[in-house]
Amino acid sequence: MPDPRLRATAAQHELRSVRMSRYDVVVIGAGPAGEGAAMKLVKEGRRVAVVDQLGEVGGNCAHVGTIPSKALRQTVYNLMRFRRDPLLSRTAEIRSVPLSQVLARAHKVIELQVGTHHRFFERNDVDLYYGEARFEDGNTVSVLTSEGVSERIGFEHAVIATGSRPYQPKDIDFTHPRVFDSDKILQLDYPVQKLIIYGAGVIGCEYASIFVGLGYKVDLVNTQPQLLSYLDDEIADALSHYLRDLGVLIRNQEEYERVETFDDHVVLHLKSGKKIKGDAILWCNGRAGNTETLGLDAVGLQANSRGQIAVDDQYRTAVPHVFAVGDVIGPPALASAAYDQGRCAAAHITGSADVPHVDDVPTGIYTIPEISCLGKTEKQLTDARVPYEVGQAFFRHLARAQISGDTVGMLKILFHRETREILGIHCFGNNAAEIVHIGQAVMNLPGNSIDYFANTTFNYPTMAEAYRVAALNGLNRLF
Template sequence: MQTAHDYDVVVIGAGPAGEGAAMKLSKEGKKVAIVDARGQVGGNCTHVGTIPSKALRQTVFNIMRYQRDVMFQRVGELRNVPLSQVLARAHTIIEQQVAVHSRFYDRNEVDVYYGQAHFVDAQHLSIKTREGGTELLSFASAVLATGSRPYHPEDIDFSHPRVFDSDKILTLDYPVHKLIIYGAGVIGCEYASIFVGLGYKVDLINTQVQLLSYLDDEIADALSYYLRELGVLIRHQEQYERVETFDDCVVLHLKSGKKIKADAILWCNGRTGNTDNLALEAVGLQANSRGQITVDQQYKTAIPHIFAAGDVIGWPSLASAAYDQGRCAAAHILGVADTPRVEDVPTGIYTIPEISSLGKTEKQLTEERVPYEVGQAFFRHLARAQITGETVGMLKILFHRETLAILGIHCFGNNAAEIVHIGQAIMQQKNGGNTLRYFANTTFNYPTMAEAYRVAALNGLNRLF
């Protein structure tokens, strides 16, 4: 057998979960290697997911913002330009992120290998390098953090230039007037708001009864309303039958009998774990039908010395959660038995406007027969929102009528993903610190969006009797 490079831990995948695990392990003195098939660190998050899509969203948001200002009407000329031009800033940010994270590995003496990894046995990993050679690594423990990719139904030709998934869409290099987005989950809704902001006609096909049904109903309804206000045509409870492709268009055939013609289609219906090339059978592991790995409360797989974290284990499939899951898995490898599993993760949805939430929804509290009340602050009433012109949205606090404990924070509007963390910090307080009184009795800078917490708290207290 080829001579192996010996490591305490080998991490497969250099996205947020892999980085979280590798950094913690190396800082605790372990000899760590990280392997990534892409050829650059950062994972899908940096290269085709969170970073480029959010950078694209920010550019589109800036265009929309200035279009509302009569002083900047010429910005409207940017509409309907090829996506590659709008993405120029995103590519710069990707390069910056790769450089930053590469320095992290160098500084912490983590060995980085680029190539496709697969298990030889329960203690060895073989890497087919991008140069065509092979490397053999031995390990005492391993962390699977290979992420996920868009799910591809077998009957759809994703090699066609007018058929895209959420990775490929970032290579769109021709003008589009009408776009079909199939799948109205987080990614579908985000791209719907982005492309309608660029002046495209967008048909958003939702297989469910409503958008993002796990959100608080009021927030989900607000998202539907404002997407429609932007010009998105939402079609609920639809299922595809087939996709017909032509040189100059695509036609989506739905099981309801509808036929929708557009310049291109973006498929956003589900994701698949990147496990098919790992030779899991060599270590006695098996992925489910969506390529995902089952783990226990310690992120341990069925093989005690092999752990998994991030998108490859499924829900919640968020970069923020993945990083913490990787750190948690590393803690258990290190023997820190009381490390808690990553729970209570805030939802951040980067539509235009943003959505972020944490805790219970009104529907959940009603079903659980919890006596709750609601405090609301509408952004249109806040001086800061009026100054910036971003008056769409609201902050909603759900709290216990008797103890005033905060049970849920739901925010819809510009910078919602930032605003929610103020509520998150108070919700985490112990010994009676998590109550609405904090927001009612605390002085906030004026004018700020944070002031929404004081307004919502007083609004909620006024509902009590």
């Protein structure tokens, strides 16, 4: 049975519509995917309207996701680095820092990012509408503003880029002040000694490393046999070892039965019979596409059970003139990929030829320290019976890492034994998300070969030198 609130919203859209504006393309969502589509379209001479429900550009990426969490991570990383420096830790004492103070820097970064992206839209003459978008039919969208005014937008093409939100099981009370999801956790405003994190995907692992760095006790409950099982096994094992070393208690292959809430604590009941008590719980188990208020049936579309929209390799939905990009279509659900997906969809709308599909996207995981990878894992190559070899460089052996104190981590290069083609780059350690792009560039070169790194002179001391060390290590294994 349809939600009566959605029926009321639909009625408001219908009854309060006052005028119609016409555009070549309407883009629903002003996050990375929507911005990528809009900028490409206006450069190609199309008249574009962008609609966003938040009342500001940037999407969840800027306001509650990528930007604030990574700014928080950087501040926590700086605190951890300060504490482990033998000279600085003797000359100054750092006690527990309230989360509200740590988040102050994140809020400043959000303001800067929103201002920057707003200027992009402004300079490119993109019309911005703030409100809830809903399809009236195959060529009309209504936008209901917070003031209750509804405007109608006519379009030839539409791009759905509404993003996603944390998935919330109906049997858990997310209105309780001690129950959080990954959007709400940044509003935590009371002291916490022990935090339960349910779900050990990217977001769960990132927040586990952040909160243990702030001095919290953290129980990380993982429904899978190991952390981030899609990573190379050695990298996933290294992350598990390091989180445990920091003090995170990882509980693998556990599923929740129920969450019991009290005024001063919560209790997570697991199907295995275990009970975990904490001051608060952070739910990080999956995300859902933001499609429930779009009125997709009016345009002839339907989302799956997680609110996601199916698309082809051109990001075209089942309705030929409607496209969908970003988190709303599911994995990889990365801001970097979303922006390029938006550009790709826009290129197909304008009839551009030879538009590459967005694939081979590097994974960036902002745990402390970071993880980033591209290409095949050892398991994938073994299963495919590809004759590969491994080159490794451990950061503890690099002069630059010893100088900075960031000695945890490694760079791993997988390459073909016969052709020497680089097949995979896997990095765990500080600045891994930056380091991986050197390997990405070489992998995309004609004549991609591990010999490039062995024969190239790198600045010394640098972290980039890890490529040369790993290349020589791998080539020495050949016979």
